Amino acid sequence: MKFLKSLSLLLLTSLFLISCGNSDDDFASQQAIDPCLDLGALDLKITIQDEFVSLPAKVSVFFKVNDKDGNPVAGLTPSDFKIYEKGRNDNCFNTISSSESNARISPNEQIFKQHTILVLDLSGSVLNQSLFELKAATSSFIRNVMPDTPVASNQMAIYWFDGEDKLHQLQELTGDQSVLLAAVNSIDENISQDSSTDLYGAVLKSTAVAEDLLNETAQQEIISAASVVIFTDGTDQAGRYNRDAALKSVNEASDNISFFSIGLGSEIDEAVLANIGKTSSVFAENKEELEATFNEISDAVGGQARSFYLFEYCSPKRDGSGVNQLVIQAFDGSRTGAVQTSFSAEGFTSGCE
Structure with a gap:
C-alpha cells in the first residue's frame, strides 16, 4: 500500500x-x-x-x-x-x-516529504529596480523555511522566469540551506536575456513540477506535499499562455499542493495573484517591504509542513x-x-x- x-x-x-x-x-x-x-x-x-x-x-x-x-x-x-x-x-x-x-x-517528519518550489520573476523590471532587495528577501525566506541542518523530509528547489517560454532552474531540489543561499547570491543583472514577463507560463510549468514531484514520491510509496511560491512585480506581458488555463491548473492541482503568491509594486494585478496564491497571497507596496512580505509567506509555508500528523x-x-x-x-x-x-x-x- x-x-x-x-x-x-x-x-x-x-x-x-x-x-x-x-x-x-x-x-x-x-x-x-x-x-x-x-x-x-x-x-x-x-x-x-x-x-x-x-x-x-x-x-x-x-x-x-x-x-x-x-x-x-x-x-x-x-x-x-x-x-x-x-x-x-x-x-x-x-x-x-x-x-x-x-x-x-x-x-x-519521518514519514513525509515536503517540497518547496520557489519561483522568482527575474524580468527586466526586477533586475533593474529591486534585485538587491529580492535577493535579501529570498535569502531570509530560505533561512526561515529550511532547517540549519539538512533533513531528507524538507527540500527546496528554486526556479526563475522572464519572457522566455521556459521555467529556468536556478537550484535543483536540496535540503542544504547553504546551497540554496549560494544559488540566490549568484543571481546578477545579466541572468536574463528577455525582459518580458511570462507569468502564466511560470504558473503552468511550476504546477507541473510540483505534480511530478508528488507522483515521483508516490511511486516510492512515500506521502508528500508541495508548496509553490511565486513572486512577481507585474502582470503577464508575454501573452503566450491563457490566464484561465493558468488558474485552472492551480484550481485542479492535487490537494497536497499549496499555492502562495507574492506581489511587489503598483503594476501587479492583486485579484489574479490572489487566485494564483489560493492558499495565501501577500503584497508589498515597495521594495523596502519585500523582506517582511517574504517572511510572512515563509511562516505559512512552514506551517503547511507542520500540519500533518501521524496517529498510531x-x-x-x-x-x-x-x-x-x-x-x-x-x-x-x-x-x-x-x-x-x-x-x-x-x-x-x-x-x-
Missing part, C-alpha cells in the same frame, strides 16, 4: 513505534461524525491522507489539520487530540486510553470483532474538528507494542 514500505524503514530510526507486522489498507471511506458523540460545531477540518493496520493489532492514520479557510493548523501536540473507538457491542464511542493502547500522535495505537479489538469505528478529534484553543473512519480487526491478536 501507499508509502508503507518507506514508513516501516523510516520508523526504525524515529521516535515512532515499530510496526507490528504485515499491513492491510482495508479501511472504509470517511463518514459523518456519529451524533452519539455530540461534538457540536466543528471549526477545524481533518483530512486523512493514508491509513492502514499492521498485525498483530496496530492502527495507523496519517492526517492533515486545517481551519475552515484552508489555513494549516501546525504544531499541535498529543494533548491537543482525543481519540475514540467504537466496536459492534458499544452503544457509543469509548475514549482510547493512551497508557493501555500505546497510543501516540507524532509530527510528520494498539487496538484492544480482536479477530472476529469485524469492522470498528474510529474518530480523531483535534483541539486548537477554542476550535475543534473531527474525522471518522473505520478499520477491520481481522487477524488482530495480543502482542502489539
Whole structure:
C-alpha cells in the first residue's frame, strides 16, 4: 500500500513505534461524525491522507489539520487530540486510553516529504529596480523555511522566469540551506536575456513540477506535499499562455499542493495573484517591504509542513470483532474538528507494542 514500505524503514530510526507486522489498507471511506458523540460545531477540518493496520493489532492514520479557510493548523501536540473507538457491542464511542493502547500522535517528519518550489520573476523590471532587495528577501525566506541542518523530509528547489517560454532552474531540489543561499547570491543583472514577463507560463510549468514531484514520491510509496511560491512585480506581458488555463491548473492541482503568491509594486494585478496564491497571497507596496512580505509567506509555508500528523495505537479489538469505528478529534484553543473512519480487526491478536 501507499508509502508503507518507506514508513516501516523510516520508523526504525524515529521516535515512532515499530510496526507490528504485515499491513492491510482495508479501511472504509470517511463518514459523518456519529451524533452519539455530540461534538457540536466543528471549526477545524481533518483530512486523512493514508491509513492502514499492521498485525498483530496496530492502527495507523496519517492526517492533515486545517481551519475552515484552508489555513494549516501546525504544531499541535498529543494533548491537543482525543481519540475514540467504537466496536459492534458499544452503544457509543469509548475514549482510547493512551497508557493501555500505546497510543501516540507524532509530527510528520519521518514519514513525509515536503517540497518547496520557489519561483522568482527575474524580468527586466526586477533586475533593474529591486534585485538587491529580492535577493535579501529570498535569502531570509530560505533561512526561515529550511532547517540549519539538512533533513531528507524538507527540500527546496528554486526556479526563475522572464519572457522566455521556459521555467529556468536556478537550484535543483536540496535540503542544504547553504546551497540554496549560494544559488540566490549568484543571481546578477545579466541572468536574463528577455525582459518580458511570462507569468502564466511560470504558473503552468511550476504546477507541473510540483505534480511530478508528488507522483515521483508516490511511486516510492512515500506521502508528500508541495508548496509553490511565486513572486512577481507585474502582470503577464508575454501573452503566450491563457490566464484561465493558468488558474485552472492551480484550481485542479492535487490537494497536497499549496499555492502562495507574492506581489511587489503598483503594476501587479492583486485579484489574479490572489487566485494564483489560493492558499495565501501577500503584497508589498515597495521594495523596502519585500523582506517582511517574504517572511510572512515563509511562516505559512512552514506551517503547511507542520500540519500533518501521524496517529498510531494498539487496538484492544480482536479477530472476529469485524469492522470498528474510529474518530480523531483535534483541539486548537477554542476550535475543534473531527474525522471518522473505520478499520477491520481481522487477524488482530495480543502482542502489539
